Amino acid sequence: MTESSIRRELAAHGSLVYTNVGVSMRPLIRQGRDLLVIRTCTGRLRKYDIPLYQRPSGQYVLHRIVRVLPDGYVLCGDNCTQLEHVTDDQILGVLTALERDGRTIPMTAPSMRLYGRLWVGLYPLRLPVLRLRDWLRRKKRHLQGG
Numbered sequence: 380m381t382e383s384s385i386r387r388e389l390a391a392h393g394s395l396v397y398t399n400v401g402v403s404m405r406p407l408i409r410q411g412r413d414l415l416v417i418r419t420c421t422g423r424l425r426k427y428d429i430p431l432y433q434r435p436s437g438q439y440v441l442h443r444i445v446r447v448l449p450d451g452y453v454l455c456g457d458n459c460t461q462l463e464h465v466t467d468d469q470i471l472g473v474l475t476a477l478e479r480d481g482r483t484i485p486m487t488a489p490s491m492r493l494y495g496r497l498w499v500g501l502y503p504l505r506l507p508v509l510r511l512r513d514w515l516r517r518k519k520r521h522l523q524g525g
Contacts, residue, residue: 385431385439389472394418396478403456404429404441407477407494414478415441420470424452427495429474429486432465441474445499457498460509 388395395417399408408415417431424430428444432454442463446453451466477484484491498505 385471389417389419394475395472399441403459404443405458407457407498408441409479412479415474416476416478416483417441417472418475420473423447423467424470424473427492427499429495430454430465430470431472431474432469433471434469439471443495443499445502455502458509460506460513 385395385397396414397417399410399413399415402410420430424444424447426444426447429441430444430452431439431441433439440454440456442454442456442459444452445455445462448464451464451469454463454465455461475486477486486492486495
């Protein structure tokens with residue numbers, strides 16, 4: 380979807396459904412296979428919510444809130460190592476459900492809530508593993524001449 384179509388769809392209908400591009404939210408979101416239901420949000424979001432936001436570069440991103448701050452949020456993709464500060468002005472909507480294999484899974488489902496809490500809670504343990512994975516990928520590319 381283009382920038383204008385995302386904003387237009389959210390403004391006109393208050394929600395949009397689209398297929399994810401990218402792997403930053405793996406394993407929760409499967410690239411190109413899961414449908415994401417995004418709704419506009421009113422008010423402040425909470426820890427573990429997954430907002431759709433726009434970076435200053437114009438890129439649209441869907442990452443999980445790991446900390447709520449007075450002036451915004453700290454977010455991180457489930458498959459990422461970098462934390463990112465985002466303000467309320469950058470947020471366009473919030474993930475409310477996944478459509479996977481013909482069924483709708485609301486983000487308020489107990490399994491999704493537990494998953495979010497565990498994933499954020501395990502971040503200190505996952506971080507070294509993800510960094511090692513990234514380092515090994517860089518070394519492999521270097522050895523292959525790329």
